Amino acid sequence: MRIHLPNSAWLGNIDPFLRRFDPRDQKSLRITANKKWISVHPMILAMIASLGQVVPRGNIACEPLEARSKHYFERMRLFKFLGIDSGIEMTEHEPAGRFVPLTQIKNSSSLTSFITEMIPLLHLTPAHAEPIRYIVSELVRNVIEHAESMHGAFVAAQYYAKSNSIRIGISDSGIGIRRTINRSYNAPDDLSAIRLALMPGVTGTTRREGGTEQNAGAGLFFIKSIAAVNSDFFAIYSGTGFYKLLKQRARRRHVLHADPFDDRHSAGNDFPSWPGTAVGIDMKLDENETFSALLDHVRETYARAVRERRRTRFKKPIFV
Amino acid sequence: MTVAVRPLAGAFAENKDLARDIRLQKILPALERGEIVTVDFADVTGATQSFIHALVSDLFRKYGNDVLDRILFKNCNETVQKVITIVSEYMQESA
Numbered sequence: 038m039r040i041h042l043p044n045s046a047w048l049g050n051i052d053p054f055l056r057r058f059d060p061r062d063q064k065s066l067r068i069t070a071n072k073k074w075i076s077v078h079p080m081i082l083a084m085i086a087s088l089g090q091v092v093p094r095g096n097i098a099c100e101p102l103e104a105r106s107k108h109y110f111e112r113m114r115l116f117k118f119l120g121i122d123s124g125i126e127m128t129e130h131e132p133a134g135r136f137v138p139l140t141q142i143k144n145s146s147s148l149t150s151f152i153t154e155m156i157p158l159l160h161l162t163p164a165h166a167e168p169i170r171y172i173v174s175e176l177v178r179n180v181i182e183h184a185e186s187m188h189g190a191f192v193a194a195q196y197y198a199k200s201n202s203i204r205i206g207i208s209d210s211g212i213g214i215r216r217t218i219n220r221s222y223n224a225p226d227d228l229s230a231i232r233l234a235l236m237p238g239v240t241g242t243t244r245r246e247g248g249t250e251q252n253a254g255a256g257l258f259f260i261k262s263i264a265a266v267n268s269d270f271f272a273i274y275s276g277t278g279f280y281k282l283l284k285q286r287a288r289r290r291h292v293l294h295a296d297p298f299d300d301r302h303s304a305g306n307d308f309p310s311w312p313g314t315a316v317g318i319d320m321k322l323d324e325n326e327t328f329s330a331l332l333d334h335v336r337e338t339y340a341r342a343v344r345e346r347r348r349t350r351f352k353k354p355i356f357v
Numbered sequence: 358m359t360v361a362v363r364p365l366a367g368a369f370a371e372n373k374d375l376a377r378d379i380r381l382q383k384i385l386p387a388l389e390r391g392e393i394v395t396v397d398f399a400d401v402t403g404a405t406q407s408f409i410h411a412l413v414s415d416l417f418r419k420y421g422n423d424v425l426d427r428i429l430f431k432n433c434n435e436t437v438q439k440v441i442t443i444v445s446e447y448m449q450e451s452a
Contacts, residue, residue: 250377255407328436
């Protein structure tokens with residue numbers, strides 16, 4: 038496999054980075070990079086870290102980074118998880134910044150500890166911490182429960198002062214969304230599976246309305262809704278499918294849709310096949326709705342979606 | 358009977374495994390005995406939909422919507438109240 042760290046790859050312009058990923062030959066991984074400056078979303082760090090777990094150690098090669106921003110990747114622990122000595126020396130007493138370095142989470146109790154430790158690292162106020170811990174908990178728990186990856190989830194997050202926003206990336210090298218959803222549904226391709234996974238009340242564990250006692254099928258819908266209401270980016274990539282929630286127009290951002298294709302978005306089903314699932318989300322801190330107000334919007338859409346789905350299954354009277 | 362969530366699930370109630378344990382080990386036996394159960398969220402600052410679903414959804418399946426007459430939610434902050442409301446409405450819509 039080959040992956041290239043570009044000059045710039047954020048959720049808004051991540052598509053060319055994904056298109057350039059070469060998934061052939063899964064026994065080796067070669068990483069190349071822009072020579073001048075590399076500036077990428079935490080989702081990309083999480084993706085590369087999880088990718089590195091499925092390749093035999095010793096078969097991962099990363100060309101020596103020359104970019105001036107190379108220290109960032111060492112500080113975010115990317116090379117540690119790839120088992121590579123980067124040769125990059127960190128300056129002592131470098132300011133810590135507001136970031137959560139790459140962290141591998143394999144089980145439920147580690148997730149609980151991670152969430153507790155994550156918030157102080159990002160220096161968040163309680164109001165800002167609320168949606169962020171919610172998002173991380175639901176996304177990582179999805180990996181632990183459904184991805185069937187012995188390597189668990191990789192998570193990274195970073196605060197960006199210029200945009201006053203938190204960007205979060207989570208990735209796994211598991212079975213992917215399509216195989217998970219198709220335990221109960223019949224998604225013909227990866228993008229269709231992503232679409233189903235984002236709908237409220239759809240879970241791979243059952244087709245029954247209300248879900249099972251442990252799964253409601255609402256986690257991804259809630260997270261997409263948080264991004265939509267705040268007019269932030271949200272991206273999800275699994276297999277050849279890629280869905281990106283675009284920034285919603287100011288007047289329409291409170292209108293939540295059960296079907297993610299009804300939101301302002303871009304999507305494709307012809308991306309290089311990603312072995313697992315990767316998710317990225319941005320969250321602006323200066324103009325977001327309170328978490329409580331956001332739940333009001335979610336509540337309305339969530340219940341309506343169930344009603345509408347039940348209605349489609351109603352039998353119609355036959356008039357002769 | 359009162360079940361305090363904070364000592365069992367922490368300040369941010371997100372661990373579904375713990376929610377299931379609370380349901381199976383505390384709430385269900387009390388309901389089986391015919392008791393009214395008070396779930397106390399004192400000092401719980403937040404809860405995920407997944408946690409609340411794992412805590413109560415199966416109770417709707419076992420006892421129907423009337424379970425809401427037998428289980429009370431105490432000391433819930435605004436967001437915890439809303440998450441409980443969302444899950445309760447969802448389970449009733451799904452019945």
